[in-house]
Amino acid sequence: MIYNSKRKMKRIFKHKYFQLFLGWTISFYLKLCFQTSIWLTKNSEIVEKHIKKNKSFIVCFWHNRLLMTVFCWKWSKEFKMLISGHADGKIISNAISYFGIQTITGSSRKNNLSSLKEILKQINNDSIIGITPDGPRGPNEEVKKGLIxxxxxxxxxxxxxSYSAKFKFTLNTWDKFIFVTPFNKFVAVWGNPFQFDKNKTLAENKLILEKEIKRVTMLSDNFSN
Structure with missing residues (x-):
């Protein structure tokens, strides 16, 4: 009985119109949270400096802070996100499309060749790409080797x-997803730029990037409280 119910739910989630409806519902809630809250941004000059170069760069944030990231990008330069092609990824893609954000379908896994080709194409076109380096299935807050x-x-x-909020709840999901409420205080924090160091190993570069994302995540939590 439980097994059949789960199968039915999976079929519903894969239905195109249900995904569109849920995407719209999420976008409505995100707008409500944003419009009824205070929003502060730290270190935005780092982004402005890179935008002026008119070259591609990647924005990295943990999967559990994905949705409200749409409000962290306040510049006119087009911003795209790498999103999973799974049912939940399609729902997120539908939601963020209401904020003018285009989706690159794929993941940061090393063996995802189709998304790798598309990312390389976007980089050659000087696009700005948002990536959750621990997505789409974890481990939580661990940078995938594919990205490195x-x-x-x-x-x-x-x-x-990273961003955080004064009023938030941690859901019981693999990524410990952060659920936020309206009438809140949000703080977005941009970190120090990272570039691959050829004098270090892949593992060392991975650790450096992880530490910096964790640092700005901790800062955003501290600033929002």
Missing amino acids: SLLKKTNVPVLPL
């Missing part, structure tokens, strides 16, 4: 990002 390999290949800079 991409950075080695392209030498494109990474800007770490």
Whole structure:
């Protein structure tokens, strides 16, 4: 009985119109949270400096802070996000499309060749790409090797990002997803730029990037309280 119910739910989540409806519902809630809250941004000059170069760069943030990231990007330069092609990814893609954000379908896994080709194409076109380096399935807050390999290949800079809120709840999901409420105080924090260091190993580069994303995540939590 439980097994059949789960199968039915999976079928519902894969239905195109349900995904569109849920995407619209999420976008409405995100707008409500943003419009009824105070929003502060720290270190935005780092982003402005890179935008002026008119070159591609990657924005990295943990999967559990994905949705409200749409409000962290306040510049006219087009911003795209790498989102999973799974049902939940399609729902997120539908939601963020209401904020003018385009989706690159794929993940940061090393063996995802189709998304790698598309990312390389976007980098060559000087696009700005948002990536959750621990997505789409974890482990939580751990940078995937696929992203580090991409950075080695392209030498494109990474800007770490996090946001937090005064009123938030942690959901019981693999990524410990942060659920926020309206009438809140949000703080977005941009971190120090990261670029692949060829004098260090892949593992060392991975650790450096992880530490910086964790640092700005901790700062955003501290600032919002």
